[in-house]
Every structure is written in C-alpha cells, then in structure tokens.
Amino acid sequence: MVQSSILGFPRIGGQRELKKVTESYWQGKVSVEDLLAKGKELRAHNWKLQQAAGVDIIPSNDFSYYDQVLDLSLLFNVIPDRYTKFDLAPIDVLFAMGRGLQRKATETTAAVDVTALEMVKWFDSNYHYVRPTFSHSTEFKLNQEAGLKPVNEFLEAKELGISTRPVVLGPISYLFLGKADKDSLDLDPISLLDKFLPVYKSLLAELKKAGANQVQIDEPILVLDLPESVQSKYKATFDALVGDESLPEIVLTTYFGDVRANLSAIKDLSVAGFHFDFVRVPEQFDDVAAILNDKQTLSVGIVDGRNIWKTDFSKASNFVNKAIEKLGKERVIVSTSSSLLHTPVDLNNEKKLDATIKDWFSFATQKLDEVVTIAKNVSGEDVAALLAANAASIKSRKESSITTNPKVQERLATIDESLSTRKVPFDDRLAAQKDKYNLPLFPTTTIGSFPQTKDIRINRNKFAKGELSAEDYEKFIEKEIETVVRFQEEIGLDVLVHGEPERNDMVQYFGEQLEGYAFTTGGWVQSYGSRYVRPPIVVGDVSRPKAMTVKESVYAQSITDKPMKGMLTGPVTCLRWSFPRDDVSQKVQALQLGLALRDEVQDLEKAGITVIQVDEPAIREGLPLRAGKERSDYLNWAAQSFRVATSGVENSTQIHSHFCYSDLDPNHIKALDADVVSIEFSKKDDPNYIQEFSNYPNHIGLGLFDIHSPRIPSKEEFITRIEEILKVYPANKFWVNPDCGLKTRGWTEVRESLTNMVEAAKHFRGKY
Numbered sequence: 001m002v003q004s005s006i007l008g009f010p011r012i013g014g015q016r017e018l019k020k021v022t023e024s025y026w027q028g029k030v031s032v033e034d035l036l037a038k039g040k041e042l043r044a045h046n047w048k049l050q051q052a053a054g055v056d057i058i059p060s061n062d063f064s065y066y067d068q069v070l071d072l073s074l075l076f077n078v079i080p081d082r083y084t085k086f087d088l089a090p091i092d093v094l095f096a097m098g099r100g101l102q103r104k105a106t107e108t109t110a111a112v113d114v115t116a117l118e119m120v121k122w123f124d125s126n127y128h129y130v131r132p133t134f135s136h137s138t139e140f141k142l143n144q145e146a147g148l149k150p151v152n153e154f155l156e157a158k159e160l161g162i163s164t165r166p167v168v169l170g171p172i173s174y175l176f177l178g179k180a181d182k183d184s185l186d187l188d189p190i191s192l193l194d195k196f197l198p199v200y201k202s203l204l205a206e207l208k209k210a211g212a213n214q215v216q217i218d219e220p221i222l223v224l225d226l227p228e229s230v231q232s233k234y235k236a237t238f239d240a241l242v243g244d245e246s247l248p249e250i251v252l253t254t255y256f257g258d259v260r261a262n263l264s265a266i267k268d269l270s271v272a273g274f275h276f277d278f279v280r281v282p283e284q285f286d287d288v289a290a291i292l293n294d295k296q297t298l299s300v301g302i303v304d305g306r307n308i309w310k311t312d313f314s315k316a317s318n319f320v321n322k323a324i325e326k327l328g329k330e331r332v333i334v335s336t337s338s339s340l341l342h343t344p345v346d347l348n349n350e351k352k353l354d355a356t357i358k359d360w361f362s363f364a365t366q367k368l369d370e371v372v373t374i375a376k377n378v379s380g381e382d383v384a385a386l387l388a389a390n391a392a393s394i395k396s397r398k399e400s401s402i403t404t405n406p407k408v409q410e411r412l413a414t415i416d417e418s419l420s421t422r423k424v425p426f427d428d429r430l431a432a433q434k435d436k437y438n439l440p441l442f443p444t445t446t447i448g449s450f451p452q453t454k455d456i457r458i459n460r461n462k463f464a465k466g467e468l469s470a471e472d473y474e475k476f477i478e479k480e481i482e483t484v485v486r487f488q489e490e491i492g493l494d495v496l497v498h499g500e501p502e503r504n505d506m507v508q509y510f511g512e513q514l515e516g517y518a519f520t521t522g523g524w525v526q527s528y529g530s531r532y533v534r535p536p537i538v539v540g541d542v543s544r545p546k547a548m549t550v551k552e553s554v555y556a557q558s559i560t561d562k563p564m565k566g567m568l569t570g571p572v573t574c575l576r577w578s579f580p581r582d583d584v585s586q587k588v589q590a591l592q593l594g595l596a597l598r599d600e601v602q603d604l605e606k607a608g609i610t611v612i613q614v615d616e617p618a619i620r621e622g623l624p625l626r627a628g629k630e631r632s633d634y635l636n637w638a639a640q641s642f643r644v645a646t647s648g649v650e651n652s653t654q655i656h657s658h659f660c661y662s663d664l665d666p667n668h669i670k671a672l673d674a675d676v677v678s679i680e681f682s683k684k685d686d687p688n689y690i691q692e693f694s695n696y697p698n699h700i701g702l703g704l705f706d707i708h709s710p711r712i713p714s715k716e717e718f719i720t721r722i723e724e725i726l727k728v729y730p731a732n733k734f735w736v737n738p739d740c741g742l743k744t745r746g747w748t749e750v751r752e753s754l755t756n757m758v759e760a761a762k763h764f765r766g767k768y
C-alpha cells in the first residue's frame, strides 16, 4: 500500500480563528490561557481532519502563533538581548520579536520599547518569516522555560490517539536564512553550525523520547544557489543527526524548486528518505531518484501546495507510478509539493462561487482527499468514480469559454517597444515634473493606505450585504477620504494620498473589477503574523471593463490644492498575489494585466491625476530562486509589464512605484523606469546596502519607519536616521516616507509618527 502524506496544514482556522484570538490577546481582551486553548483546539481540529481523510503521515509542529521560523528562535534561545530584559513571558518575547512592543510603564511593570526583528519573504511565496538574528553572544540551548513546542505538540496529538510526524526546519536552512545582528555584522551565521548542532540534536532526541520515530526536516535552501561552503556542510551535519537509537529517522524535505544543482551535497546522506517538489520541477525526477540508496523512501510532491487548481489524477498517478516502477510501492509516498500553508483552508466555505468554476478548484482540505485518492489509485484500490469525476472537471476547465477572450489576445499581440517606453528619458521628464509640482527638497509623502478602521470595515460589510445603499456607502467613503486629506494638509505632507478606504485589499480590489478573475469569500492565506490575504484567482484572459479607481482619486483631488497621488497595484503584484492560471505562462498573464492597468493610468491622467503610484511590492518575491535564464527572463517581462502599464503618459506626469517586504536589488528595478520609488528600508542597518541605492538613477524614498510595528519613532529618531542615510545617499534625490502603507496601524500611532516624520524633513530643508 502506497502511503500518503501532508507536509503541513494551514493553521489559521477555517474562520480565521487564530487571527481573532491573537489580536484579541494583543489588545488585552483575552488571557494567555484563552490564546493557548484556542491554539490547542485548532491543532486538534486539523489533525482530526487529516486523520478522517485517511492521510497516513500527518505533520505536527506545523502550527504557530506567529511564524514557524520565529518559533525556532524562541526554542533555541536565539533571542537578542534587547528582548530579554523586560521579564516578559515567553509568548510575549515571541510576539515582541515578531512585531515589536511599545508599552508604557504601569505600577507593576517597566516601560517596554523594542522594534521587531526583520521580516522577509519565505522563498518566492507571499508568506513572510521572521529572520533569525544572531550575534557573537548568541548561546544556543533548548529554551525549557518556553517549553519544547515540537515535543509538546507531538504529545498533544498522541494524547488524541493520532501519531504524527513532527516537522522542523533543518539546522543549515535555519542558520542560512538568518542574519547577523547589528552588533555583530562580521558574523556569518553558518559559522555557528558547530555550536548549534548539538542543541538541534538534543531536540531530536527529545522528540524520539516522546515517541516520534520519524521527523520531517525541511531544508528548503537546497533549491537555491548555495555556495560551496554551505553545500559542504550537509554530509557531516546529517551524519551527526542520525544513526543511533536515541534519534528519530529523518526525512529530508525540499520544496519550491529544483535541487539538482545541490544534489552532490545530499547524495550520500544516511537519512530514511527524501521529499522533492515535482509540481514545480517534474524534470528533476530521474536525477533525484538516482541518489537514493536501496532503502530510502521517496516522497513524491505531486499535489500543489502553492495553488488552488484541482490535481489531474490521471497525470499525477502516472507520475507516481513512474516512481513505483523504480522503487517499489513500499518506498514511495504520495505527498503535497510543499506545506499547504500557502493555500486557503476549505473550498466548502465558498458559497458564492460559480459552480462551474468552483469545480476546478481544490483548497487545503480538498487536497487531503487528493493525496489519499492518488495513493489509493496507485495502490490498486478502486477509486474509479473519483477518477471519472476528476477527469470531467479537468476537461470542463480545458474546454471552457470562460478562460479565453480573443480580444485580449489580439491586443496582447500589439505590445512592442513603443507601447512599453516613455516618450523621453528620466532627466527630461524630471525637468517637466519640477516645473509642474515645484516640490521642496526632502518631499514628504506616504505609501497610500491610511488606517482601516473598524468603522470602515463595518460599513464595507454593510454595503456588501446590501444593508447600506451605494449612495450612502459612497458618501461614507468620501467622508473618510476627506478626513485623510485634511489630516495630511494639517501636518504638512507634500504629495497627498486618498487613503484607500474603499479597498479591502490592494490586489483583491482590482481583481474584483477585472474580467477574467474569480474571487472567494473565505479563501484566506497567512501572509505574516495575524495578517492574512485573500488572493483572487486568475481563471481566464484578463481585461478591464471600466475605470476602477478614478472616482475616488478625482474626489480626493477636488478637495485639495496639493498634488493627489493616484494609487494602483502593478501587474506583477496583481499576478503574484493572486492564484495564477497554470495553463498559460505568467508572462502572458502579467502583460494582460499591464494592458488593463495602462488604460487605468491613462484614465487617471485624463481626469487630472498626474502623480500616479503603481505598487510592485511583489516583484522581488517573483524572482526565480536560482540565477540563470529563467531569472533574467522574469526580470525582463516583469519590467516590461510595468512599463506597459505606465509608459502611456505625458512627461510631466510623475510615475511612482513602491517595493516592500524584501531585500531589493536596485538593479532589478532600474528597468521599470519609474520617476520615484519608495522602498521598505527602516530595518536595514547595513551602510553598504544604502550605498547600492545611491547609484539608482531616479528618485527614492527609503522607508523611514516600520509600519508593521505599533511603535512611534520620535522626531529625533527620524533625524538620526536621515543623517545616517545622508552619509551615503544624496539629498537632492531624497524622498521622505514610511516603509509601506498605514492600513494596519491605528490613528493615534499614525498621527504622531507622520507628524514627527514631516517635522524631521523640515529640519533638513532648513539645512540644505
């Protein structure tokens, strides 16, 4: 019998229970006991769900209150000193590292003020992990005070009668994905491996003691271009982690890409088995299967952990059968390509999706049945009815008229150089824009969104439910816009925004207005911490039936004399933060989006909105994980689709763009040819990194404060930060802005932070 396995299940709950309880806890509305009880309930629910579906190998320790990498930092005591001195409970240390903490002193507790650790993209996904941050004083140990989470959760499942396979990020990936703290910049985290390994090993021993016979150790960095110095660590590391009775067996897991460049690093490991992602890279099968010895198992990642399309059972079964022919049934496991963390929880929660389209989808809960069915099928069990139904929906999608629009395809064929280049180069545009706006030095602006208050959400929901008329909703939005505009005028910002109160989400808002998209009501996916997104789904050729943002921007401009920035989400981000089609290339989808947005940009310009920001925060995450042709192709079509969207405007129209959540390489965005870009920057301490941006030809706002954290920087803090940047970055290209949009923050923080930021800008204007 061929076994089935899951590498990880979404932890957020079908109704976003985890978000609700954590945020209530942060607000002091529920106790830590309530928080922990809810976590326990969610874990139990997920395990039982998988058990009921018939999954053979069920993961544990895939749960997290914030982020699974951050959990390891707490577990292994990788906690910078600044978080330990306040005597916080372990869970609060965890949250402080994840999101920063600022708390006034009370009678019994001292004031707390710490920023969050850096948060970065998890490979090429829209999930973000909190970066392990090491210093010379890092002392690895099992943090008993915090409790051994992997062990506790394994035992918790055991108590329910469910035997699970704990999943833990591997030691080399954990170090490699981390960074040196600011006091230890010369430290290469990988150099800590010798110190770290014994502690890691002791965790495995504890798991074994608790009864875990096998663990899933994720080494996802094996799909990256690894330096020889890292590759060479695998053999000795994994030799040290297996072999004696006191340790569990290891299944070494990789996902999201091609491991072939690193095969020599893992080919002689004495692990019990390997897992590879054959959804992304089916071509790697022969090469990776060749490294197995005659006992090792192969976990075949064939059900997509990153997208929502139904698996084609016949194709998948053929693939698995190829593995069975080579290795025999006992050594093959049918699995998801990666953790299901990246897919929505349950398609059954969708009540509004068109039935035809819904039948093409499979969310995490449905994917459990998919792995089980494929495993049964290749084991020779009778699943004929399921196969027939599956074949019918695969066929229905292939032949559907919803997916093709000849007009869009014709227009796509007209894209050429002239449609993707501005009329004149940047320097000439700059002159025209200077004349038009006459902005001061250190111009101040924000990234677009303002606090999405409870009131906004309530009214939006009422409108969606039909409890509020379109007219009243519009009035409400106008009132919100006015508040935001007046506030910006009052504190003296130079380029204003309307605040985006009408948008639930920066991609979904556009997806809902574009042809070729489907969207869910409950398809939430964790982005970071308690922030979830609900990616729309590209089902067919994309086009724009009518203007999407003009009304709000025009209204906002009508009530102020300052320039009002129009605000759009760029083609690459629209694509990356949607579930893309898998039947058409990403390039085609991005260019179609580029054309749709081009019309919107031109409509805005016609309506008098001549500063237009086209956000591309996802451009970095889309970068193929390894250098080579695929990566350079991506950079070309990503930039081209942005230029298709933005090049059809006058020289005096100022195109802005914005990037966040990533280690951005300025070379990657040059080809976008935006006039002004704003970049998340506040958590960067490395002067070399700033230096890299000095050569960027156009103007830049290096983000000055962390909008993911509730803490408020003072005017002096802004001044110090700006001075630091000015040491390497020129004043005449310097924009002043936060890291990103303010929608997740409260008004109190926003008011104070922005006031301080504007005052700091004024300080420098006086000096230059």
Ligand code: MET
Residues within 6 Å of the ligand: 447, 448, 449, 506, 567, 615, 617, 658, 660, 740, 741, 742, 743
């Ligand atoms: C993740 S980037 C967000 C940009 C958007 N304009 C906002 O301010 O929210």
Ligand SMILES: [Zn+2]
Residues within 6 Å of the ligand: 447, 617, 658, 659, 660, 661, 739, 740, 741
């Ligand atoms: Zn942003």
